[in-house]
Amino acid sequence: MGMMGKVMGWLFGGGGGSLVQTVEAFRENSENGAARLSDEKQATLNQFAAEFQGGRRGVFDSVIDGLNRLPRPMLALGTLGLFVSAMVDPVWFSSRMVGVALIPEPLWWLMGAIVSFYFGARYQVKGQEFQRSAAQTVIMAQALAKDQGQEPILAAPVAPGTAFSDNAALAEWQELLRAQ
Numbered sequence: 001m002g003m004m005g006k007v008m009g010w011l012f013g014g015g016g017g018s019l020v021q022t023v024e025a026f027r028e029n030s031e032n033g034a035a036r037l038s039d040e041k042q043a044t045l046n047q048f049a050a051e052f053q054g055g056r057r058g059v060f061d062s063v064i065d066g067l068n069r070l071p072r073p074m075l076a077l078g079t080l081g082l083f084v085s086a087m088v089d090p091v092w093f094s095s096r097m098v099g100v101a102l103i104p105e106p107l108w109w110l111m112g113a114i115v116s117f118y119f120g121a122r123y124q125v126k127g128q129e130f131q132r133s134a135a136q137t138v139i140m141a142q143a144l145a146k147d148q149g150q151e152p153i154l155a156a157p158v159a160p161g162t163a164f165s166d167n168a169a170l171a172e173w174q175e176l177l178r179a180q
Contacts, residue, residue, distance in 0.1 A: 071118065 086093040 082093075085096075
């Protein structure tokens with residue numbers, strides 16, 4: 001019995017050249033992998049928690065944040081208010097619209113430019129954030145697929161002569177994707 005105990009101890013964890021250590025050279029220890037994954041998830045959650053705790057904000061920051069949230073609701077509610085005022089008092093509304101008709105055209109152009117730049121810049125920033133997050137998702141999916149030994153996920157190939165063919169940078173990027 002002592003001999004069997006020594007052999008089993010040598011094979012499954014006792015000596016320096018055990019079977020467990022040999023197998024772990026070719027396959028990850030599931031328990032250790034789960035512990036690393038748990039630590040990684042905990043570190044991610046801690047990072048998110050630290051990111052959203054933030055310090056105490058001052059009165060000025062709160063006022064500016066409130067002002068930044070006003071233009072879109074004011075435009076939407078103001079437009080609805082115009083419809084309501086046209087129905088409640090058509091004479092008052094028509095006199096105001098005559099006043100609006102007297103505004104010179106360059107002033108309308110200026111107002112249109114200001115509103116377009118405000119909302120256009122916001123739209124562009126939000127669109128770029130979305131594209132950046134989508135690109136990061138694709139990159140992470142490709143890395144994950146490569147780590148798991150799977151075929152990496154590629155963007156849909158674009159045939160020559162389509163919309164990207166006149167853009168040299170996008171055509172080169174598509175060629176790089178096809179080469180992978």
